[in-house]
Amino acid sequence: MRHPPRSVLAAVAGAVALIGSVTVPVVTASGAAPACSVEYSVTSQWGGGFQGAVKITNNTAAMSSWSLAFDFAGGQKLTQGWNAKWSQSGTTVTAASENYNGSLATGASVSAGFIASWSGSNAVPTSFKLNGTSCNTAVEPSPTPEPTDPAEDGPPVLRASGNKLVDAGGATRRLLGVNRSGGEFMCVQGRGIFDGPVDDASVKAIADWKANTVRIPLNEECWLGLSTIDPSYAGANYINAVKDLVAKVKAHGMTPVVELHWTYGQYTGNSAGCSDVHASCQKPMPDMQYTPAFWASVANTFKNDRTVVFDLFNEPYPDRATSTTTQAWQCWRDGGSCPGIGYEVAGMQDLVDSVRGTGATNLILAGGIAYSNDLSQWLTYRPADPAGNLAAAWHVYNFNTCANESCWNSTLAPVAAQVPLVAGEIGENTCAHGFIDQVMKWFDDRGLSYLGWTWNTWDCSSGPSLISSYDGTPTAFGTGLRDHLRALNG
Structure with missing residues (x-):
């Protein structure tokens, strides 16, 4: 299957049943902060489809562009999204920054939304990576490396x-x-x-x-x-x-x-x-x-x-x-x-x-x-x-x-x-x-x-x-x- 063009949602047509937000909590170890945190929520769900959102918070050095990756665990299929360049390959979903929201300072957050189909179950993703770094997981500071030849x-x-x-x-x-x-x-x-x-x-x-x-x-x-x-x-x-x-x-x-x-x-x-x-x-x-x-x-x-x-x-x-x-x-x-x-x-x-x-x-x-x-x-x-x-x-x-x-x-x-x-x-x-x-x-x-x-x-x-x-x-x-x-x- 070819990769579909990324589109921006203009409006969500059809009746939707609003359900309670399902949010992945930020889990950290005592005394250590995660490099990034992601809140994933299902804001609306209807027969065969749902609307979701992610809120990304950067806790490390400022970045000029970002790419968030996570896996759908219940066979969900992305159909469209907004405020990011959304794509899906297999079970892996990627949301990459747009030209206008790539800059993410330390402590800053950005949100993006999407619509996807589902059948059987609508399991919530359990792990997220921002620019390849795991989020919602405590990271102990790394020692400064010694200069090497x-x-x-x-x-x-x-x-x-x-x-x-x-x-x-x-x-x-x-x-x-x-x-x-x-x-x-x-x-x-x-x-x-x-x-x-x-x-x-x-x-x-x-x-x-x-x-x-x-x-x-x-x-x-x-x-x-x-x-x-x-x-x-x-x-x-x-x-x-x-x-x-x-x-x-x-x-x-x-x-x-x-x-x-x-x-x-x-x-x-x-x-x-x-x-x-x-x-x-x-x-x-x-x-x-x-x-x-x-x-x-x-x-x-x-x-x-x-x-x-x-x-x-x-x-x-x-x-x-x-x-x-x-x-x-x-x-x-x-x-x-x-x-x-x-x-x-x-x-x-x-x-x-x-x-x-x-x-x-x-x-x-x-x-x-x-x-x-x-x-x-x-x-x-x-x-x-x-x-x-x-x-x-x-x-x-x-x-x-x-x-x-x-x-x-x-x-x-x-x-x-x-x-x-x-x-x-x-x-x-x-x-x-x-x-x-x-x-x-x-x-x-x-x-x-x-x-x-x-x-x-x-x-x-x-x-x-x-x-x-x-x-x-x-x-x-x-x-x-x-x-x-x-x-x-x-």
């Missing part, structure tokens, strides 16, 4: 808190580093798994640039071990190679981002990269046939290691296939039969559900449309995440449409005000770094994250490429990123 203790476990990425101690973090391309194309071309060395020395060379993050593009057919891929570079061999690279990245104190780059599904429409049904090029959207299984497998592989970040899909471009921007964004979130795309699409909500269905709570990145260069409606169509651990991803090159400060101020700034924003790829095809210097300054001024494309020894005018040797020797383009990272983190 990332190279010795590994990268942090990251989570989205309002519009920031924070570590386990609540300190703000930024993802600053590079992409390490190869895992998306070498295997499907029968040439290996990675392009160039991925030994300890080559990974240490990335760390020597003072990078703290490495994004690793992947291929779903190679990971799943489909019969069209040389077994030497597929299935367990491919997965183990990825796990080994992730371990090396972590050993040097850097955050690994595993990202789905090339996928299955035949697309021959506007801006098609190839006519092949197999994962041999970039497709406009992920496919329902294999991509949910890919992410379930990846999530199961890394769910016990929350330092690993999941980037759902490299560069969606359903806007090149569909006739309207609204259709493109609907396709992006909900998938299904998208105009102009001949295969069944897996939307971003399907992929979030696949990851969370494994129990993985790792940070998830979701890039927008137009090759992840357009985030203009990301907040409107963002998928519901029951773990409340979702960030927006964006890509920019000097030849993209949204490649100037005016566009960044109008389309990126509103997103960055509500959720963490990561520029998963920045680059230019000039073999210089004047453009990315502008990008990095804009992101630095706002405390945001960015990753250069790419740590491969290609021609910087066609790649673009950051290095001329895997010992870390930069190209003229790479010099700009290297020197900037060293200035920031040296």
Whole structure:
């Protein structure tokens, strides 16, 4: 079933029988306050339906956006809601803040309501999570962590808190580093798994640039071990190679981002990269046939290691296939039969559900449309995440449409005000770094994250490429990123 559009209740039609409010009490231990409290009430009930409400109180640090998750225990089905972006996946209901009520100061409260159907019983939910934190449960204060050396203790476990990425101690973090391309194309071309060395020395060379993050593009057919891929570079061999690279990245104190780059599904429409049904090029959207299984497998592989970040899909471009921007964004979130795309699409909500269905709570990145260069409606169509651990991803090159400060101020700034924003790829095809210097300054001024494309020894005018040797020797383009990272983190 596709995820229905979220609607705002204008009026409740039909007769309703008002019943007494059923409220979940706040339960705390003596001397300790809950991080948040939620009062759930059934305000009206009638044959087959009811009206409910939640009142959320934030008892921790102020937040600029919020997402409440709870489970219906009696088979209830959400039909519509107001004062929040309401959605339901299975039994899990999510209410995410609107643009006008995302700011929630310490001690402040916000209320939202909904209508749902029921049959048999209308059991009251027993647990609630606000931005991934359990509510109505006493939380003892955590001791202040001692400063650590990332190279010795590994990268942090990251989570989205309002519009920031924070570590386990609540300190703000930024993802600053590079992409390490190869895992998306070498295997499907029968040439290996990675392009160039991925030994300890080559990974240490990335760390020597003072990078703290490495994004690793992947291929779903190679990971799943489909019969069209040389077994030497597929299935367990491919997965183990990825796990080994992730371990090396972590050993040097850097955050690994595993990202789905090339996928299955035949697309021959506007801006098609190839006519092949197999994962041999970039497709406009992920496919329902294999991509949910890919992410379930990846999530199961890394769910016990929350330092690993999941980037759902490299560069969606359903806007090149569909006739309207609204259709493109609907396709992006909900998938299904998208105009102009001949295969069944897996939307971003399907992929979030696949990851969370494994129990993985790792940070998830979701890039927008137009090759992840357009985030203009990301907040409107963002998928519901029951773990409340979702960030927006964006890509920019000097030849993209949204490649100037005016566009960044109008389309990126509103997103960055509500959720963490990561520029998963920045680059230019000039073999210089004047453009990315502008990008990095804009992101630095706002405390945001960015990753250069790419740590491969290609021609910087066609790649673009950051290095001329895997010992870390930069190209003229790479010099700009290297020197900037060293200035920031040296």
